[in-house]
Amino acid sequence: MKKIGFLSFGHWADHPSYDTKTAGDTLLQSIDLAVAAEEIGMDGAYFRVHHFARQLASPFPLLSAIGAKTSKIEIGTGVIDMRYENPHYMVEDASAADLISGGRLQLGISRGSPEQVIDGWRHFGYEPDPGESDADMGRKKGQRFFELLKGEGFAKPNPNPMFPNPPGLLRLEPFSQGLRERIWWGSGSDATAIWAGKMGMNLQSSTLKFDESGKPFHIQQAEQIRLFKKAWKEAGHAREPRVSVSRSIFALVNDEDRYLFGREADRRDKVGFIENERRAIFGRSYAAEPDQLIRELAQDEAIKEADTLLLTIPNTLGVSYNIHVLSSILEHVAPGLGWR
Structure with a gap:
């Protein structure tokens, strides 16, 4: 069994083909999507957090609203950029x-990712300490947040x-018992995955990773997950850790699917440069008829290592189509891989 959730970037724009033309559209449809996803048996509703962009940002009003409207589905982020946050x-x-949801939050946090603006966290009133980088600041804030969740005076x-x-x-x-065990660190490197394992946070690994070996993306990501699990075990944490990976996966079951995503069928991993020209590898998308998808996904080593799979969705296409996308995976693909 594998937990399967969706991950929404929460885009909106005044574009003729978008169902999400405004921020209000995106927020309200995100709630409706989470409710409908719970009804079809999805395990998680996760949302990206981006500042200075026409995408979802401050997550807690949305998470609270979803928590009040649902009863079973996990509700999370992937990820909150801690450089912008006051941990307290x-x-x-x-x-x-978390209390509104009855203890269903699964919060992904991280030191941050490439941004829309230069040093956006400065506009929020935050500066690294002397001798620190912004990444150091983000990790330090993440650690402080994690410590405060112990609930100690x-x-x-x-x-x-x-x-x-x-x-x-x-x-x-308020203090929410158990939330600390549901904090995930979004890691783009082997070193930060090891750090998260030592800290006792769960691991979120996305479709982007620093290219540290030149191997295919899913192999590098699987190796990263194994390093995390090893560090967790060596640290002596009492519970079992959780690990999620994200993928863009589309089962082509009708003409609309083929029109929208048929071009994704031949995609491969890509290599690019981010953050001061550091080499990064971007994982491929999957789009094919269900039988072909099952064969391809069976070879993905990182998905095998993870207990949770987050399916990135095209939120701009509206609630109904996205529920179709998710239902197609649950019905036509997941059983063939032993996920359901």
Whole structure:
């Protein structure tokens, strides 16, 4: 069995072919999509977080709304850029959203990814400490957020408070028991995957990774996951870790599918350069008739290593079509791979 969720970038634009022409369209359709995805048996509704872009950004209002409208589906992010966050305020937001959902949040966080603007986190009022990079700042904030989720008191109470305090140092409220075990680190390298394993965070690995060996993407990603699991075991964490990978997968079952995604059938891994010309490898898309998809996906080593698969979706095509995309995977592909 494998958990299967969707991952939405939450795009919108005033384009004739888009069902999401405004931010309101995207937010409301995201809620409807999560509700419908739960009804067809999907395991997770995950959303990207991008600032300064016509895409979903501040995640907690959306996650809370979905939590109030659903009852079973996991609700998550992939990923929150910690360079933009106040870890203390984020603990309050995340805990409130988790309590509204009944403990179903699965939060992917990371030190960040390439942005729409130059040093966007500066506009949010954040600067790295002397001698730090912005990546260092993001990891440090992520670690602080993770520590605060323990729910331990750290703040000295006012001797003359407005309301009576419990004894001892005070923690942030509300506190959501168990949320700390549902924090994932979005890793683009072997080193950060190992770091996440040592820390005790779950691992999210996307369709982009720094090219560290020249091997095919799925092989590099599988090796990254094994390094994470090894670091987790060596750190002696009591529970079993979770690992997710993301893929663009389309089962071509009707003429509309073939028209929209038939051109993806011959896609291969791509190599490019990001972040100061660092070489990165981008995983291929999958689009084929169901039987062919099953044969191709059976060779994907990273999917085999992961317990959770996040299917990236074309959210601009509307709720109905995206439910068709997801249903096609659940019905025609997942059983043939032993995922269902």
